[in-house]
Amino acid sequence: RKEVEQDPGPFNVPEGATVAFNCTYSNSASQSFFWYRQDCRKEPKLLMSVYSSGNEDGRFTAQLNRASQYISLLIRDSKLSDSATYLCVVNTDYGGSQGNLIFGKGTKLSVKP
Amino acid sequence: DTAVSQTPKYLVTQMGNDKSIKCEQNLGHDTMYWYKQDSKKFLKIMFSYNNKELIINETVPNRFSPKSPDKAHLNLHINSLELGDSAVYFCASSQGSGGVGETQYFGPGTRLLVL
Numbered sequence: 001r002k003e004v005e006q007d008p009g010p011f012n013v014p015e016g017a018t019v020a021f022n023c024t025y026s027n028s029a030s031q032s033f034f035w036y037r038q039d040c041r042k043e044p045k046l047l048m049s050v051y052s053s054g055n056e057d058g059r060f061t062a063q064l065n066r067a068s069q070y071i072s073l074l075i076r077d078s079k080l081s082d083s084a085t086y087l088c089v090v091n092t093d094y095g096g097s098q099g100n101l102i103f104g105k106g107t108k109l110s111v112k113p
Numbered sequence: 114d115t116a117v118s119q120t121p122k123y124l125v126t127q128m129g130n131d132k133s134i135k136c137e138q139n140l141g142h143d144t145m146y147w148y149k150q151d152s153k154k155f156l157k158i159m160f161s162y163n164n165k166e167l168i169i170n171e172t173v174p175n176r177f178s179p180k181s182p183d184k185a186h187l188n189l190h191i192n193s194l195e196l197g198d199s200a201v202y203f204c205a206s207s208q209g210s211g212g213v214g215e216t217q218y219f220g221p222g223t224r225l226l227v228l
Contacts, residue, residue, distance in 0.1 A: 043220060
C-alpha cells in the first residue's frame with residue numbers, strides 16, 4: 001500500500017463549482033498534514049496545513065480524520081486560477097525530532113470557463 | 114529576490130557523465146533538502162541537511178552525493194549519470210531542524226535529461 005494515496009484525476013469542473021479531493025495515508029504515526037499546490041512545470045507551494053479540528057482559508061477548507069487516516073480539501077467557487085495539481089502531504093517522524101514529508105502523486109484540477 | 118534558487122534550470126547530458134546541481138537559500142533556514150520528481154510526477158525526498166549535517170538519506174544510489182559547504186547551500190553531485198536519473202530535482206529549505214510541522218519552501222527545480 002502506498003504511503004499517501006490520492007485520486008490522480010483529472011477533475012474537470014466549470015468555474016464556480018465546488019470540488020473536493022480526498023487523500024488517505026498509511027502510517028498511523030503521521031503527525032502533520034498539508035496540502036501543497038503545484039502548477040505545471042513549477043515547484044510545489046504550500047497551500048495550507050491541515051489540523052484535526054478542520055481549518056478554512058477563504059474558499060479552501062481542509063479536514064483531517066485521524067481515525068480513518070483520511071484528509072480532504074474542499075474548494076468552493078472554483079476559479080480558473082485554481083487549475084493545478086494538488087498534493088496531499090504527510091509528515092512522519094523520521095527519528096528523533098526529524099520529519100520527512102511524504103507526498104501523494106497529486107490530483108489534477110482543471111477549471112474551465 | 115528568490116528565496117530558494119537552483120542552477121542550472123535545465124541540464125541535458127550524456128549517460129556516464131558527472132554533473133552538479135547547486136542550491137542556495139537566502140531565508141536563513143537551518144535545514145535543506147533534495148527531492149526527485151520522476152516522469153510520473155511522484156515527488157520523493159532524497160536527502161536533508163541540518164546546519165551542514167546529513168540527517169536524512171533515503172535509499173539513493175551512492176552515485177548521488179550531496180555537499181553542504183554552509184547552511185545556505187546544498188549542492189547535489191551525480192556521478193556516472195544513467196537514463197533513469199532523468200527527472201526534475203527540487204531543492205527545498207525549512208526554518209528549524211526539519212521537524213514535523215515545518216513548512217518547506219521549494220526552489221524552481223532543475224530539469225535533468227540524460228541521453
